[in-house]
Amino acid sequence: MKKLILPLLGLLAAGAVLTAVNAQAETQLTVYTAFEADQLQDYAERFNAAHPDIKIQWVRDSTGIITAKLLAEKDNPQADVIWGLAATSLLLMKGEGMLEPYAPKGLEKLDEKFRGDSNPPSWVGLDAWVASVCFNTVEAERLKLPQPTSWQDLTKPVYKGHVAMPNPNSSGTGFLDVSSWLQMFGEEKGWAFMDQLHENIAFYTHSGSKPCKDAARGEIPIGISFAYRAAQSKAEGAPLEIIIPSEGVGWDMEAAAIVKGTFNMDAAKTLMDWAISEDAMKMYNQNYAVVGITALSKPVKFFPEGISKAMIKNDFEWAAQNRKRILDEWQKRYDSKSEPKS
């Protein structure tokens, strides 16, 4: 019997050790984020250069998954701070009363667009994440496709079956596109535009970066995606042209907020203060052309010019409050139509 019980006990003990939290002198902050995987280490190091006593434990996933995770944990939150998640997602959390309002130091330096409208704000914006169109020049030449310059261009019959875009039901970028069209063109014309665009769409993807990466691989000539991903693919050597449609482009912010009920409030506030500091803004600027303190925004390599001017006036509250309705309507119109052509 001993022979059996001992290993069993050993396993149980091992499990207990695994789950026990190590006591540590420094403060540990659990930070939920959707920052790109390759940025995390750099961001934490920069923060620790200023505040070595606070250790960041990253919890990273794509926007949709992190949002789902936060909402699923709403009764029993695991995160202390959310740093680097779409503002529209944070608004959902605000709607659930999950965020602790806090005005970080230096809030007044932020561009107005980057501050929530309540005071103290429940969240602050860090940088802008802008929609763009990836256009594969090699495939376009082969297929004799002219370069589009506007959203309306994309509805022309010549592009039939040559456009990919993210499904707004699973992708934050996709929702950003749809909500920006509805805001730019108005509800009725916006849906009419999407009806036409739908005729040209080859496939809707689950994630926002996939259309651009697919365009980079030539899997599809035109991918509706976002500027950061486009610039990255271009830097890798993909034959891409990054297009900013002339009507204007939708955008979202990467934003930060404190999760209500955190036991590390002081450390959380320190991180929030730092997250909108000039130091941090310069850091975001390495990847994103438009950052919260607009004066600091410097152009980023391969980012299309004039992108900050093309950004529409985005009503995030409207987008968050109408999110469910828009998504249901979208699904009704386009998901049920997407039957196999057999």
Place this chain on the structure above:
Amino acid sequence: MVAVNPIRNAVLATPVIKPKLGRDDWIMRLFMAVIGLYLLISLALPLYAVLSKSFTVFQFSFGDISVQLQRDGHWQDAGTLEEWVGRLSQPVNNDLAPTSLTRLPILQTLTRRELQGVSQVRLRDTSETGGRLLYDAEFSKPGEIFTLEPRELRKLFVRPVATTGLNNYLVYFQTPALRQSIGNSLYIAVITTLITVALAFAYAYAITRSCMPFSGAFRTIAMVPILVPSLLPAISLVYLFGNQGLLKGLLLGEPIYGPLGIVIASVFFCFPHAMLIILVALSAADARLYEAAEVLRTPKSRVFWTVTVPGASYGVISAAFVVFSLTITDFGVPKVIGGQFNVLALDIYKQVVGQQNFEMGAVVSVILLLPAILAFAVDRFMQRRQVALLSARAVPLIPKPNRALDRALLIYCSVVALFILGLLAMSQLASLIQFWPYDLSFSLRHYDFGRMDGGGWDSYFNSIRLGLYTAVIGTLIVFLGAYMVEKCKGFSHGRAGFQFLAMMPMAIPGMVLGLAYVFFFNSPHNPLNFLYGTMAILVICTITHLYTVSHLTSLTALKQLDPEFEAVGASLKQPFYRTLSRVTTPICLPAIFDIFIYLFVNAMTTVSAVVFLYSPDTTLASVAMLNMDDAGDIAPAAAMGMMIFYTNVSARLAYLGISQLLFRSTQAWRKR
């Protein structure tokens, strides 16, 4: 017991006397109860959580909100919001059913016309629990009153309340996009089943019933798909037949994204399962039947349809149901190559991850359970009716050479083997190319997983840890459970209950199990909540997901043992665990090793069971593949798939080596 015992017969004739339970029996029952409890907690209760979640509906209770209007400085009652809603010309919320996240702007219910001349509006949450209204991101408290000017009403929302009802199911069947998936899933599963079983039958026939050369090699190659996640064939198909595909021309313009791609990739990953089952069925043949047929000058084709096929029919049916449930519950393939073709398993993922609509995810889960349980039940029923084909006097069939047939089968098997190896080679090649298709130089950069989503190399090592934990702990639990069920005396109700629990995981799709764990373990009221987000919950989920096959393997091995061993042990006054550790376990070692390697390999490749459960510290290689493909990094996804493949191959080779060494010392008695 073999010998008839006259004393025992005498005892049986008298009124039933219950045997006295010894210490051993109590310990064994205790063990069984503990493992039974484990299955109850890790399987039955989470499933119940899914079921109850699917019946949680959200409704606006407008009757709980009272309205007062101020005109010219006078307050007047204006009834409840329900009355206002009743007067509206169009349905609220565009007639969509609310979910937990729906927030209805109050201005949709208070029409502008009726607010003319109103200087202030007073809204009161009259419910006892509160939370019916939401103002500037704060829930209303019970009895709270909001006094607002009409222009401030923009910030006020009505919030739905959770109740129990069938509404989610109604919404499901009223939404074409969702309803369609049932047909789509069945369509894919039926087509895949027909193709896979036909291919597997011919392949297994070639291996068992012909003198085709290299049959051993073909047998090994057919097992390859078991060693890779189902995502891998789908990724290879994108490279082969996608818009930049090498062999795109072969499809004659038909897109690979959609049912075509799903079926091809599903056939790939289901093939070994079907092939193995049919192989076993075809191996058991009585040569005398064939001799009789030959003597009667029965034509070959008639022999095939009247002897071979009926003999293997149960195997074929069993294989068909296994393929059917594998296909209908798989989510990796349609995720990668499904295009706009929705299937049930994918809908669960989309509802939960994309829309955070957990209730609808639960509804789809329940719907997905039905065909899977049906397939399982039919399979069980068929197996029970399976009669022994081989009597003691049967003569094993030795195939005779037939040049034409052998050559045809050799060509056929080569084509299938080429298909399997070709898909694998495509992924290997794609993962080594710098920038497909524009820069075809060789590069290892796609193996630098730290640059991509998914958790980097950590996720690969996490997967190995998961595989080892699952294999070690799972083998222990499963084997002990099977032992107790098989050797325990009496206690028939308990044993039947345990047996039922042990068979259940087979019918539960991994995706459903994973979602069930989210509902069950993430509830703050659950004392086991601390497991959420740990490696432990992944191990528990994977063991439970893979329980049935391991349990059946153990039972088969244990049933081969003569119960005399225990009887002798007991008569020598040895406790049962000594017999277990000194006799039973060493004899069953081959089966135990089989279980170990089965658990390891499957823990490495499973996606569906763990996709909702991993945490940032416990990202897994198979999930990383999914996330990398999701982000469009399909070459790194292929690279990760190949890493999983090589790991599983090494594990298998190590298993072969170790088992040869070990079995020499423990299994010598099997040889004469």
